[in-house]
C-alpha cells in the first residue's frame with residue numbers, strides 16, 4: 593500500500609473506510625447510485641473459464657452463496673475438458689466459445705449475456721468477475737460488492753494475500769503498475785487482479801476491452817482517465833498461482849506481451865489526445 597504524502601492523502605492511500613482508492617479524499621463513484629427502491633440491487637457473477645473442470649464446481653457453488661448474487665454465469669472459453677458440464681451441474685448458467693478466445697473476450701461475452709437477462713424496470717446488475725480457479729475461496733469476493741453498492745467506487749478490485757507456490761518475480765506486475773501510474777497517477781497494489789465488481793456503466797465505459805491478459809491493466813487506465821473511481825479491497829482468496837516451471841514462464845511471457853500491448857495503445861491514445869485536446 594502506498595505511503596501517505598505529507599500534503600495529505602494521495603491516490604492509492606487507504607481512505608477513511610480503510611480502502612485504497614484512486615480518488616481521495618471522500619471518494620464518490622461516477623456511476624449513479626442504484627435507486628433505493630423496493631428492489632434489492634442484483635449482482636451477476638461472471639466466471640471466465642478455460643479448462644477449469646477440477647475447480648469450477650466449487651467456484652460456482654461459492655459464487656452462488658454471495659449475498660446479492662442472483663445469477664452465476666460461466667463463460668467456457670473453448671475448454672478442452674468438461675468445464676461446461678461440471679459448471680452446469682453445480683448450478684451455473686453456462687455459455688461457451690466454440691474456440692479459445694482469451695480471458696477478455698470471455699468477459700465481454702459474459703457481460704453481454706447478463707445484459708440480455710437484465711430487465712428494463714430494474715437497475716442493471718452489478719458485474720462481479722471471478723476467476724474459475726478460486727474454488728471455495730470465491731465466496732470471499734463478497735466484500736467487493738459493498739463499495740460499489742454504497743457509491744464509494746465504480747469498480748472494486750480484490751487484493752489477494754500471498755499465494756503458496758507463486759513463482760513470479762514481479763516483472764509483469766511491475767510493468768503494469770508503472771504503466772497505470774504513468775497514465776492515471778494511481779499506483780495499484782495488484783494491477784493484474786481479475787476479481788472485480790463494477791457497475792454496468794463502468795463496464796461499458798471500459799469497452800472495447802484490451803485483449804487477453806492486458807484486460808485488467810487496460811480497464812483500470814480507461815476507467816480512471818474517464819473519472820471513474822477504483823478501490824482495492826483485501827479479499828481472502830486462493831488461486832492456482834503460476835510456478836517457476838516452463839509453463840509458468842510461458843504464461844508470464846504472454847501476460848507481459850498483452851500488458852505491454854494494452855499500455856502501448858493507451859499511451860498512443862493519451863499522446864494523440866494531448867495534441868487534439870480530446871484525451
Ligand SMILES: O=c1ccn([C@@H]2O[C@H](COP(=O)(O)OP(=O)(O)O[C@H]3O[C@H](CO)[C@@H](O)[C@H](O)[C@H]3O)[C@@H](O)[C@H]2O)c(=O)[nH]1
Pocket residue numbers: 639640641642643644669692693694695698722723724725784785786787805806808831832833834843847
Ligand atoms: O484463454 C483463457 C485463459 C484463461 N481463462 C480464465 O481466466 C481466468 C484467469 O486465468 P489464470 O490462468 O488463473 O491466470 P493467472 O495468471 O492466475 O491470472 C492472474 O493474472 C491475470 C492477468 O494477467 C488476471 O486475469 C487474473 O485474474 C489473475 O489471477 C481463469 O478463470 C481462467 O480459466 C480464460 O477464460 N481464457
Ligand SMILES: O=C(O)[C@H](O)COP(=O)(O)O
Pocket residue numbers: 758759760761762763764765766833834843844847
Ligand atoms: O505470478 C504472477 O504473479 C504473475 O504471473 C505475474 O508475474 P510477475 O510476478 O513476474 O510479475
